[in-house]
Amino acid sequence: MSKHIFSVLVQNQPGVLAHIAGMFAARGFNIDSLVVGRTEDPAFSHMVIVSSGDDVTMEQIRKQLGKIVTTVKIRDLSEQKCVERDLMLIRVHCPPERRGELRDLTEVFRASIVDVGPSSVMIQLTGTEDKIEAFVELCRPYGIKQLSRTGVIAVPRASQEREHDGPPAPAARPPRVRQATTSSQETAVPLPPS
Amino acid sequence: MAAKPQAAPSAPPQPVATSTATPQPARTGAQLLVDVLLEEGVEVIFGFSGGAILPTFDVLYEAPIRFIMSRCEQGAGHMADGYARATGKVGTVVVTSGPGATNLTTALATAYMDSIPMVAITGQVATAAIGNDAFQEADVVGVTRPVTKHNVLVKNADDLPRVIREAYHIARTGRPGPVLVDLPKDVQVKTASAGCNGEMNLPGYRPRVKGNSRQIRLAAEAINASERPVLYVGGGVISSGASAELRQMARKGNIPVTTTLLGMGAIDEVQDADLALNMLGMHGSAYANFAVQASDLLIAVGARFDDRVTGKLETFAPHARIIHIDVDPSSISKNVDVDIPVVGDARSVLQDMLPLIEYRDRAAWFEQIARWKAQYPFQYQQAPEGTIKPQHVIRELSRLTDNDAIITTGVGQHQMWAAQFYRWRFPRQMITSGGLGTMGYGFPAAMGACIGVPDRQVIDIDGDGSFLMTCNELATAAEYRLPVRVVILNNHWQGMVRQWQELFFGRRYMASRMVNPSFAKVAEAFGCTGIDVRDVRDLPDAIARMLATPGPVVMDVHVEPEENVYPMVAVGKSLHEMEMGGMA
Ligand SMILES: Cc1ncc(C[n+]2csc(CCOP(=O)(O)OP(=O)(O)O)c2C)c(N)n1
Numbered sequence: 001m002s003k004h005i006f007s008v009l010v011q012n013q014p015g016v017l018a019h020i021a022g023m024f025a026a027r028g029f030n031i032d033s034l035v036v037g038r039t040e041d042p043a044f045s046h047m048v049i050v051s052s053g054d055d056v057t058m059e060q061i062r063k064q065l066g067k068i069v070t071t072v073k074i075r076d077l078s079e080q081k082c083v084e085r086d087l088m089l090i091r092v093h094c095p096p097e098r099r100g101e102l103r104d105l106t107e108v109f110r111a112s113i114v115d116v117g118p119s120s121v122m123i124q125l126t127g128t129e130d131k132i133e134a135f136v137e138l139c140r141p142y143g144i145k146q147l148s149r150t151g152v153i154a155v156p157r158a159s160q161e162r163e164h165d166g167p168p169a170p171a172a173r174p175p176r177v178r179q180a181t182t183s184s185q186e187t188a189v190p191l192p193p194s
Numbered sequence: 195m196a197a198k199p200q201a202a203p204s205a206p207p208q209p210v211a212t213s214t215a216t217p218q219p220a221r222t223g224a225q226l227l228v229d230v231l232l233e234e235g236v237e238v239i240f241g242f243s244g245g246a247i248l249p250t251f252d253v254l255y256e257a258p259i260r261f262i263m264s265r266c267e268q269g270a271g272h273m274a275d276g277y278a279r280a281t282g283k284v285g286t287v288v289v290t291s292g293p294g295a296t297n298l299t300t301a302l303a304t305a306y307m308d309s310i311p312m313v314a315i316t317g318q319v320a321t322a323a324i325g326n327d328a329f330q331e332a333d334v335v336g337v338t339r340p341v342t343k344h345n346v347l348v349k350n351a352d353d354l355p356r357v358i359r360e361a362y363h364i365a366r367t368g369r370p371g372p373v374l375v376d377l378p379k380d381v382q383v384k385t386a387s388a389g390c391n392g393e394m395n396l397p398g399y400r401p402r403v404k405g406n407s408r409q410i411r412l413a414a415e416a417i418n419a420s421e422r423p424v425l426y427v428g429g430g431v432i433s434s435g436a437s438a439e440l441r442q443m444a445r446k447g448n449i450p451v452t453t454t455l456l457g458m459g460a461i462d463e464v465q466d467a468d469l470a471l472n473m474l475g476m477h478g479s480a481y482a483n484f485a486v487q488a489s490d491l492l493i494a495v496g497a498r499f500d501d502r503v504t505g506k507l508e509t510f511a512p513h514a515r516i517i518h519i520d521v522d523p524s525s526i527s528k529n530v531d532v533d534i535p536v537v538g539d540a541r542s543v544l545q546d547m548l549p550l551i552e553y554r555d556r557a558a559w560f561e562q563i564a565r566w567k568a569q570y571p572f573q574y575q576q577a578p579e580g581t582i583k584p585q586h587v588i589r590e591l592s593r594l595t596d597n598d599a600i601i602t603t604g605v606g607q608h609q610m611w612a613a614q615f616y617r618w619r620f621p622r623q624m625i626t627s628g629g630l631g632t633m634g635y636g637f638p639a640a641m642g643a644c645i646g647v648p649d650r651q652v653i654d655i656d657g658d659g660s661f662l663m664t665c666n667e668l669a670t671a672a673e674y675r676l677p678v679r680v681v682i683l684n685n686h687w688q689g690m691v692r693q694w695q696e697l698f699f700g701r702r703y704m705a706s707r708m709v710n711p712s713f714a715k716v717a718e719a720f721g722c723t724g725i726d727v728r729d730v731r732d733l734p735d736a737i738a739r740m741l742a743t744p745g746p747v748v749m750d751v752h753v754e755p756e757e758n759v760y761p762m763v764a765v766g767k768s769l770h771e772m773e774m775g776g777m778a
Contacts, residue, residue, distance in 0.1 A: 011398065014347065019339060026340050056527065063524035069344040069364055072398035192484035192566070192770040 003032070004058045005077040005084060005154050008047040009039070011070040019068055020047065029053070029061050033086075033151030044072065048153045050129075077154050084154035088132050089114070091122045093143035102142065109135050120145055223351035224253040224382040227315070230358040230392070231259065236286050238262060238277065238645055240270040244290020246317030246330060249382035254288075262645065262674060267294050269638040269667040271301020275310050276642030279625045280600055280652075282435065284311040284365050285642065291317045292330030295376075296337060300632060302372045303341035307629025308456060309433060311370035313361045314342075320380040321349055334376045343371030351384040355392030363394060368401025369522040370433055401521060405538030405546060413493070413517045413534045414550035420491035420515075422559045423449045426474065426503075429456030429628070430496015430520060436541035437461065437621040440495065443544055444469045447551040450563055452482040454497050455613055459623040464597060471563070472572070475503040476763045477610040480570035480772055483763065485563055486511050487770040494518045496540045499529040500629070509768040519543045570761075572614045573777050577754060582730045584608060584683040584753040588615035588655065591681065594737050599651035600643050602626065604636040604660025606690035608683040610759045612655045634663025637680055641667060644676045651741065653679045658708050659688040665713075668720035671746035679740050680748045682713055685755045693758045717748035725749040 010016045017036055024031050032050040039046045051061055058076070065074045077084070094102050099121065106113055106123055109131065115122035125135055129152060136147070221229070227250060231239075238260040243251050254261060264270035267289045274285030285305075289298050295316040305312045319328040335347045344364050348357050354377075361373040417423060431440050437460045444451050444461065451461045452471035463470040474482035483505075486492060492514040497503070504510040510530060518525075518532040519540055526535040536543050577583040588611050591599075597617045602625040603609040609626055618624055625643055627635040640654035654661075661682050671678050685692075691706040714724025723743045727736045727750065740749045760775030 009398075011395075014349075015335060015339075015345075018336065022339055060524065060528060063526075067522065067524050069396065069399050192487050 001052055001054060002058070003050060003052045003078065004061070005082070005152060006047075006049045006051065006061065006065065007075045007077050007154060007156075008049060008065055008071055009073040010045050010047060011072060012038075012043055012045045013070055016045070016070045017047075019070065020049075020065070023064055023068060024051075024061075027060070027064060029057065029064075033149075035151045035153050037153070048151070050152050075156070077156060080156050081159075082154045082156040084128055084152050085126050086129050086132050086152050087124070087126045087150040088135075089122060089124055089148050090136065090139060090144060091115075091120050091146040092139045093119060093145055094121045095119055098142070105135075105138060111135065220385055220388070222249070222253075222382065223348075223354050223377070223384050223386060224250040226351065226354045226386055227358055227377070227382070228253045228257050228259075230355050231286065232257070234284070234359070234362045236284075239286045239288050240264060240273040240277070240642065241288035242267050242270055242290070242294060244294045244317060244330070246291035246319055246379045247288060247294070247315075247377070247382075248317075249379060250288060250315070250317070250377070260645075262641075263670065264638065265666040265669050266664070267297035268300050268634070269664050269670065271298045271312075271314070272304065272632075272635050272638035272664070273642035273645070273667075274312050274314075275301060275305045275635075276602060276625055276639030277646040278305075278310050278312055278642075279639070280622055280643035281646035282433075282622065283646070284313055284362055286313050286315070288315045289317070290330070291319055291334065292332045294330075295334040296332055299338060299341060302338055302374065304627050304630045304632045304635060305372040306341045306343065308429060308627065309370050310372065311365040311433075312372040313358075313365050314372060314374040316374060316376050317382075318347065318376045318378040321378045322380070324378065334374070338374050341372075342374045343369075345374040345376065347376040347378075348381055349378070351381050351386040352390035354381070354386065355390065356394060359392060360394050360396055363396070364399065368399075369430075369525075402523075402537050403521075403539045403542050405519070405536040405543035407546065409534060409536045410543060410547050411550060413519075413536055414547050416491055416515060416517060416534060417447055417449070417493065418550075418552045418554065420554075421556065422485075422489045423447070423491040423493060423556075424471070424485050424489040424514075425449050425451040426454075426486065426492055426494045426497055427451055427457040427460045428454040428495070428497025430540045431457055431460040432496075432621045434496065434521070434540040434542075435621070436496070436539075436544050439541055439544035439548065441466060442548055443551060446548065446553060448554055448556055448560075449493070450485060450560070452478070452486065453618075454500070454503055455609075455624075455626060455628040457497065458613060458618040459621045462619045463617045464619055468560075473613050474769070475500075476505070477614065477759050477761065478503075479572060479614070480761050480774070481563060481566035483761070483769040483772060484566050484570075486514075487768070488562070489514045492516045494520070494532075495544070496520060498525045501529070504530065505763045505767055505769040505771075511769075570774070574757070575777070577730065580729050580731065582727070582733065582751060582753045584685065584751075584757055585611050585615050586730065587681065587683060587733065587751050587753065588612055590733055590737055591653065591655070592616045594734065594741065595651055595653070599623075599653045600625065600640075600647060602636040602640040602643060602652070602654045604654075604656040604663075605631045605633045606657040606660060606688065607685070607693065607757070607759045608655055608657045608660075608689070610690075611683070616655075633657070633660040635660070637661060637664050637678075638667050640678045640680070641671055641676050644678045648677075651679070652677070653681060656680055656682050657689060658682055658684040658686065658710050658713070661713070662708075662710070665716065668717060668722055668746065668748070672721035675745045677744060678746050679743075680717075680746075681740070682748065682750050683753050684710065684713065684750050685753050685757070686710060687755055689757075690759070692756070696756075696758070697764075713748050713750035717746075723747040727751045
């Protein structure tokens with residue numbers, strides 16, 4: 001099991017999101033998060049889809065995304081260095097006397113308090129999923145009243161862009177499904193009668 | 195009121211507006227649609243009318259395109275599919291919104307599973323009414339998304355020329371498949387702006403034709419080094435027109451060839467009988483399955499390792515390295531891990547590979563195969579006096595048509611017997627629903643094939659259950675006097691279901707018995723010829739009569755009711771663990 005971030009450039013047309021979401025559902029692939037946004041060119045939208053599973057499944061997701069006519073470019077960002085960000089708004093139960101302690105926590109995470117109520121505060125945090133999840137854990141003891149996250153967006157770092165829309169690279173082989181043996185002597189499966 | 199003046203089939207399409215950049219001014223959406231259909235060379239449309247598509251039908255009234263009106267949209271869809279499979283051209287079907295489109299869905303799914311190029315145009319309620327649960331509204335783009343290669347709702351008449359061109363392009367290129375265009379009524383009526391741009395805009399659609407030369411070299415080296423290779427050939431070889439290259443490859447390299455249900459005819463089983471292993475898989479030949487299991491190299495060309503082919507995956511071709519040539523990258527390493535993938539069009543890849551292939555003797559391998567062939571041929575126990583074995587009917591058909599007819603089938607035992615006992619000689623000869631397994635496919639598909647290939651015998655080998663699903667199209671066959679022949683292997687059962695209930699459910703025959711009409715009388719009531727055969731001695735004459743009848747004819751052959759299909763690889767078994775049904 002590993003987490004993969006797919007960056008998908010799509011034609012900005014009605015039904016594209018439904019097509020992609022439908023493909024995931026029909027083939028039983030997970031979506032951990034999916035973010036759609038505009039790009040600098042109105043003809044295209046950009047999606048970031050986070051999914052997790054074994055390598056064979058991740059490879060299939062990439063290929064099945066490529067098969068959709070309206071997808072233009074697909075990258076598996078987990079194979080390269082990239083900047084990934086998730087944004088969270090979290091409202092935590094917090095009586096006035098505990099605000100100080102929560103403010104310290106917020107500072108450690110470089111989060112910010114964006115709203116304060118009589119018995120709660122709302123905190124905004126951006127960062128990687130790990131960082132956000134760590135923060136959520138620390139908030140739990142206070143009592144989480146509401147939480148909303150954008151899901152991951154990601155863009156590769158400058159140096160190591162590598163595209164994936166050619167034929168499958170022969171080196172990156174998924175693990176074997178069949179139990180292949182190299183010679184018929186060490187056969188696990190009996191040969192047909194001769 | 196005047197019926198549509200039927201254009202002579204040979205009437206050349208009149209170019210109405212062929213310039214991509216500047217279609218003529220003041221044309222409606224429906225007119226633009228028909229302009230592009232003509233430009234795409236559409237010679238026949240299958241379909242059925244209804245409110246939301248009437249403006250398009252009205253333009254078709256004068257268009258030089260033959261129109262075949264089916265009696266149900268499913269039938270129209272299968273006809274377009276059969277036409278496409280028989281000719282290699284894109285089949286076109288035009289139906290109305292809501293129920294018209296949902297009736298079509300089975301045909302789309304059938305074509306999608308077997309990668310058949312089709313364009314479906316469905317009427318839709320007016321754009322302003324979409325989403326309001328209007329009369330005969332259905333979310334057709336939503337319903338058909340999982341069963342089309344691509345689909346699109348057109349909201350603006352200006353987009354129509356581009357979308358229709360894209361539809362034909364997408365349907366026929368790459369891994370072919372059905373494309374649906376949903377056309378609201380107001381878009382059909384609206385006048386498009388004069389300068390609307392009809393050029394295709396598919397920035398992400400780049401099907402790969404040429405294979406990677408390094409991969410091709412690796413594959414050729416593996417082939418030359420192999421001692422026990424097998425070519426495993428599927429529908430991709432048919433759709434890419436690669437059977438000549440395939441034969442050269444098999445001859446030059448001296449490699450035996452097994453075909454999937456959709457690959458039948460990729461190799462000439464008569465002329466190249468020494469290389470042909472016939473069909474593999476669940477009901478394939480024992481020698482094909484043994485050869486695959488014993489092979490040291492499996493060369494898959496345009497095939498997709500379907501579970502009906504592989505049997506138990508863990509023990510499939512356990513000693514083989516696998517080369518997989520396929521135009522669809524997502525087919526590769528989907529079910530079976532592949533050692534040497536080559537993404538590309540089968541024909542192009544085989545052409546590039548051929549010069550690198552060297553002849554090898556492989557005497558021991560061919561001797562082994564010859565022993566298997568001698569020991570385990572397709573066979574069946576002889577029938578008691580007078581009664582008719584279904585396999586015998588197909589052998590007779592094969593003989594009396596000189597292996598030269600186009601054969602379509604329904605789904606079930608008769609389909610497997612057809613694959614086993616007819617001898618396949620040329621590509622596009624066998625037309626059958628392999629992937630979806632759609633009962634009722636055979637008859638309308640045969641009608642489509644008749645229209646596409648008028649100079650060849652077309653015979654639907656059907657089951658009684660399958661035929662009853664679409665036999666309403668007898669009215670269509672009668673109306674157009676199509677020379678379509680139906681041979682029903684009538685066992686008064688849903689035979690394949692009965693076989694499974696016999697073998698795996700303790701003979702508890704739940705809802706599998708068929709109480710049938712007289713099919714010969716049914717045919718006659720529709721204005722077709724009916725023939726009823728109950729004694730094997732009458733069979734040759736009956737077949738001869740059927741073949742000589744000019745119009746549509748249904749031959750109802752009452753066969754042994756409880757015959758089973760063998761060999762059989764039960765679900766969960768390895769390919770070589772076949773039940774032979776007491777015949778070996
Ligand atoms: C539309 C559809 N419904 C159900 C099935 C499941 N099914 C597969 S074979 C079969 C029986 C086919 O009976 P028949 O057409 O008489 O052919 P036979 O097996 O007797 O040759 C059935 C019900 C199917 N393939 N397609």
